Amino acid sequence: MKTIAQVAAELQGYDPQALSADAVNEFLARLVTPTADTQEVPLFDALGRVLATDLVSPISVPPHDNSAMDGFAFDGALLSQGESITLDIVGTALAGKAWQGSVGHGQGVKIMTGAIMPAGMDTVVPQEFTQAAPDGRITFASTAVRPGDNRRLAGEDLMQGRPALRAGEVLGPAACGLIASLGIPRVRVMRRLRVAYFSTGDEILSLGEPPREGAVYDSNRYTVFGLLTRLGCEVIDMGVVRDDPAKLEAAFSEAAAGADAIITSGGVSVGEADYTKAMMRQLGDVAFWRIAMRPGRPMAVGRLGSSILFGLPGNPVAVMVTFLAFVKPALLRMMGAAAQPAPLLQARSEEPIRKKAGRTEYQRGLVTRAPDGGLQVRTTGNQGSGVLSSMVHANGLIVLHHGQGDVAAGEAVDVLMFDGAI
Numbered sequence: 001m002k003t004i005a006q007v008a009a010e011l012q013g014y015d016p017q018a019l020s021a022d023a024v025n026e027f028l029a030r031l032v033t034p035t036a037d038t039q040e041v042p043l044f045d046a047l048g049r050v051l052a053t054d055l056v057s058p059i060s061v062p063p064h065d066n067s068a069m070d071g072f073a074f075d076g077a078l079l080s081q082g083e084s085i086t087l088d089i090v091g092t093a094l095a096g097k098a099w100q101g102s103v104g105h106g107q108g109v110k111i112m113t114g115a116i117m118p119a120g121m122d123t124v125v126p127q128e129f130t131q132a133a134p135d136g137r138i139t140f141a142s143t144a145v146r147p148g149d150n151r152r153l154a155g156e157d158l159m160q161g162r163p164a165l166r167a168g169e170v171l172g173p174a175a176c177g178l179i180a181s182l183g184i185p186r187v188r189v190m191r192r193l194r195v196a197y198f199s200t201g202d203e204i205l206s207l208g209e210p211p212r213e214g215a216v217y218d219s220n221r222y223t224v225f226g227l228l229t230r231l232g233c234e235v236i237d238m239g240v241v242r243d244d245p246a247k248l249e250a251a252f253s254e255a256a257a258g259a260d261a262i263i264t265s266g267g268v269s270v271g272e273a274d275y276t277k278a279m280m281r282q283l284g285d286v287a288f289w290r291i292a293m294r295p296g297r298p299m300a301v302g303r304l305g306s307s308i309l310f311g312l313p314g315n316p317v318a319v320m321v322t323f324l325a326f327v328k329p330a331l332l333r334m335m336g337a338a339a340q341p342a343p344l345l346q347a348r349s350e351e352p353i354r355k356k357a358g359r360t361e362y363q364r365g366l367v368t369r370a371p372d373g374g375l376q377v378r379t380t381g382n383q384g385s386g387v388l389s390s391m392v393h394a395n396g397l398i399v400l401h402h403g404q405g406d407v408a409a410g411e412a413v414d415v416l417m418f419d420g421a422i
């Protein structure tokens, strides 16, 4: 396990007072390591979990060549023998009930979708392309199909003995279905990460407390809870901790004893009545950063015991942005996930945006379809770092990169879509 100083020494030009957003992610990628603990779970409990080992197919899927259509199976070589093909139908192949006979020249078998292709047949003509003759034979135009059409090959989805999924895959609905198609009822996944969260600040009210002058209700507790839950973490919710050294010490110690990661909000800027930073410093190995970004400038990162600490700034939108930009990738790494960050989308800005070069800015944006069919994006109003309503109306963050300057109306910008994270 590396210390903050060791990681800092590995990075060129590390300056905690002027870090770029990219440098933060580079730092965190070196600081955090994947957990080693795994567990086996029934497939229904595997959704959203991270696969712990490569999954090798015990069988091929599909197990046999089979029909993709309801129709008639025959030997595709017959198609070259004239404009109209006539088949003598000598049997029926049902899904789950193979037809065992053999066929001669000019013969075919009625076949259902999913039924095993009878021996010697490689092509299926769909029923609706055929005409039934009164003598029980069927005819169809030879142009209706080509040899090999409407046949699904054994192993075309998954081949026995080959890896079907790699360790590190975050199991979504499709992956769970794929595992089921292999007949596998239980899978080994990484242990869930336990993440403790508390809000700090004397002006923060818990829900249920009466309003008080100068105080605000604790919204960060709920946004962080939602973000962590969507990420598949086990949340240890510790509510609000007052700006009191004994209470903060108790909270940090309790969190460090039970959690893989600790997230706090507030108290990481330069304010005076703040014991949060002092306590982080006293109890752990912590760096205090000023990041060249907006929102989310001040942030603390470090280690308390064996837990990773993310001290996020108090402003509600800064909490969410720093979570998406830094905490989420770091937690995914700790979870053992191989997931690459979703690619940024490009959309044309519907308006000019003022932007200072030399910092990364995240603006709340709404991406919609433009009249010409392309994508367009507009900001969702007040971009203050305490304004949650513009976050609610957004479906992504416009990412104005470190070196980028003002944006003209109609210019393409990058957007990080929320994609279910928010």
Ligand SMILES: Nc1nc2c(c(=O)[nH]1)N[C@H]1C(S)=C(S)[C@@H](COP(=O)(O)OP(=O)(O)OC[C@H]3O[C@@H](n4cnc5c(N)ncnc54)[C@H](O)[C@@H]3O)O[C@H]1N2
Pocket: 199, 200, 201, 203, 204, 216, 217, 218, 219, 220, 221, 265, 266, 267, 268, 269, 270, 271, 296, 297, 298, 312, 313, 314, 315, 316, 318, 385, 386
């Ligand atoms: N002189 C300077 N002042 C500030 C700087 C700076 O660089 N120099 N940075 C500003 C930035 S940027 C931010 S962000 C804040 C971060 O300050 P803290 O992390 O110390 O956070 P607080 O002061 O405790 O709170 C900031 C703001 O957010 C509200 N808040 C806090 N917690 C919650 C919560 N759980 N739910 C809802 N709202 C919360 C709090 O009431 C404050 O309004 O510092 C700037 N100042």
Ligand code: MOO
Pocket: 293, 294, 295, 296, 297, 298, 313, 315, 317, 318, 385
């Ligand atoms: O971290 Mo702050 O949100 O830039 O106000």
